[in-house]
Amino acid sequence: MRMYDVIEKKRYGRELTKEEIDFFVKGFSKGDIPDYQVSALLMAICINGLTKEELVHLTFAMANSSGKLDLSSLKEPGRYIVDKHSTGGVGDKVTLIVLPIVAALGVKVCKMSGRGLGYTGGTADKLESIVGYNINIPLEDAIEQVKDIGVCLISQSDKIAIADKKMYALRDTTATVESIDLIASSIMSKKLASGVDKILLDVTVGSGAFMKNIDDARKLARTMVDIGNLAGVETKAIITSMAEPLGKNVGNAVELKEVIEFLLSDEESLYSNTSNDLKEVVFEIAAYMIKMAGLGDDINQNKKDIFRCIVSGKAYEKFIELILAQDGQVCDVYMDWVEKELPMPILKDSANYLKEIHAQNTGVIVSIDSKKIGEALVCIGGGRIRKEDEIDYSVGFEFLKKTGDFVNAGDTILKVIYNDKEKFDLAFEYIEDAIVIENMLPEVSNELKNKSHILDIVE
Numbered sequence: 236m237r238m239y240d241v242i243e244k245k246r247y248g249r250e251l252t253k254e255e256i257d258f259f260v261k262g263f264s265k266g267d268i269p270d271y272q273v274s275a276l277l278m279a280i281c282i283n284g285l286t287k288e289e290l291v292h293l294t295f296a297m298a299n300s301s302g303k304l305d306l307s308s309l310k311e312p313g314r315y316i317v318d319k320h321s322t323g324g325v326g327d328k329v330t331l332i333v334l335p336i337v338a339a340l341g342v343k344v345c346k347m348s349g350r351g352l353g354y355t356g357g358t359a360d361k362l363e364s365i366v367g368y369n370i371n372i373p374l375e376d377a378i379e380q381v382k383d384i385g386v387c388l389i390s391q392s393d394k395i396a397i398a399d400k401k402m403y404a405l406r407d408t409t410a411t412v413e414s415i416d417l418i419a420s421s422i423m424s425k426k427l428a429s430g431v432d433k434i435l436l437d438v439t440v441g442s443g444a445f446m447k448n449i450d451d452a453r454k455l456a457r458t459m460v461d462i463g464n465l466a467g468v469e470t471k472a473i474i475t476s477m478a479e480p481l482g483k484n485v486g487n488a489v490e491l492k493e494v495i496e497f498l499l500s501d502e503e504s505l506y507s508n509t510s511n512d513l514k515e516v517v518f519e520i521a522a523y524m525i526k527m528a529g530l531g532d533d534i535n536q537n538k539k540d541i542f543r544c545i546v547s548g549k550a551y552e553k554f555i556e557l558i559l560a561q562d563g564q565v566c567d568v569y570m571d572w573v574e575k576e577l578p579m580p581i582l583k584d585s586a587n588y589l590k591e592i593h594a595q596n597t598g599v600i601v602s603i604d605s606k607k608i609g610e611a612l613v614c615i616g617g618g619r620i621r622k623e624d625e626i627d628y629s630v631g632f633e634f635l636k637k638t639g640d641f642v643n644a645g646d647t648i649l650k651v652i653y654n655d656k657e658k659f660d661l662a663f664e665y666i667e668d669a670i671v672i673e674n675m676l677p678e679v680s681n682e683l684k685n686k687s688h689i690l691d692i693v694e
């Protein structure tokens with residue numbers, strides 16, 4: 236078989252056989268097929284798409300391209316190992332909040348997370364804004380850690396679905412990321428190789444997500460759910476809004492601060508201080524994870540348990556346990572409101588400057604474009620353009636106002652935390668462009684403010 240013929244066939248839009256797909260995935264994984272030929276094939280797939288059969292063969296071939304994680308030692312009767320995966324966005328710190336909560340409630344989680352690229356953030360980077368946190372522990376140690384404390388959070392391993400890792404790097408530089416078929420095979424191959432019993436997907440939609448409209452988000456969700464179920468791994472997808480950045484903070488250390496604040500909430504602050512969009516997504520995802528793990532069929536009851544788990548401090552305790560287990564540094568800080576010292580992660584958060592961005596006119600914020608805010612973060616150094624770029628963990632944005640809020644001209648909408656004045660100037664254009672304020676009736680602004688961020692559930 237020749238790679239040239241496989242590329243040509245797909246270029247004509249014809250269906251590839253299982254043998255042809257296996258040939259190119261194996262050859263590429265072993266280093267026998269050069270990048271330029273795989274890039275050409277990926278472009279042909281991007282343009283002509285895949286049939287259902289091709290997509291399934293591709294995903295399974297990628298999942299089997301290197302080792303699979305063996306989680307059998309974590310299994311317990313009547314319980315299931317569930318993985319959670321987000322298709323990405325801006326300000327998405329859901330994994331960092333959900334994992335300690337569900338782990339504190341008895342769900343075992345062995346999670347691998349990726350780094351941020353372009354305007355979307357990555358959980359691995361956010362964790363590395365904690366001094367000392369080791370995201371690269373060996374897989375065997377990660378499994379032992381789950382046995383000990385119920386949770387680990389590590390970076391994507393080379394040993395799992397190597398074809399995806401190599402292909403994603405090519406896609407990233409050849410404008411072939413935005414394809415539902417390639418995104419679905421990429422995500423599902425590594426999830427299937429991660430050895431879990433069930434998969435919960437958070438499919439984001441909006442300017443800061445890969446899927447820009449709800450129809451495409453449903454299509455991606457349906458495609459991934461079907462692949463998972465076909466592989467015998469129960470899969471569900473929750474479609475969530477990424478029209479504006481999720482929560483109050485965007486950046487690495489600043490998002491960790493929001494995570495800490497969320498997990499330290501008492502009853503009153505959980506109602507009043509945490510951002511509604513973040514709270515809604517966290518509760519929904521965590522409640523479904525608990526259900527899929529076999530620990531509670533009633534979603535509403537699960538949400539009540541999650542609430543108690545947070546306000547009792549158990550979720551925060553688990554979060555600190557996770558950080559300490561992976562060598563993250565923690566110091567004791569006296570907290571007025573609980574009148575005691577609490578362990579607090581030490582963050583790489585020392586930035587030099589802070590600037591407030593004010594409303595240009597009076598009215599209601601009708602949108603905050605999350606892609607533009609993600610781009611602005613890259614400008615001030617908090618995200619990377621190329622994989623090998625260093626990032627500045629300390630920079631970011633803290634939003635005081637969000638979509639649906641009324642502002643008077645001159646009110647502070649957000650604070651920018653940064654280190655380099657020239658970079659700030661670049662970011663400022665994106666920020667100004669991202670925020671739209673209009674005059675509108677209070678009913679309409681209430682509608683905007685109270686809009687649910689859970690848009691659909693695909694099972």
Ligand code: URA
Pocket residue numbers: 322323403412417418419421422445
């Ligand atoms: N996340 C992935 O893991 N792969 C994609 O292709 C897109 C988002």
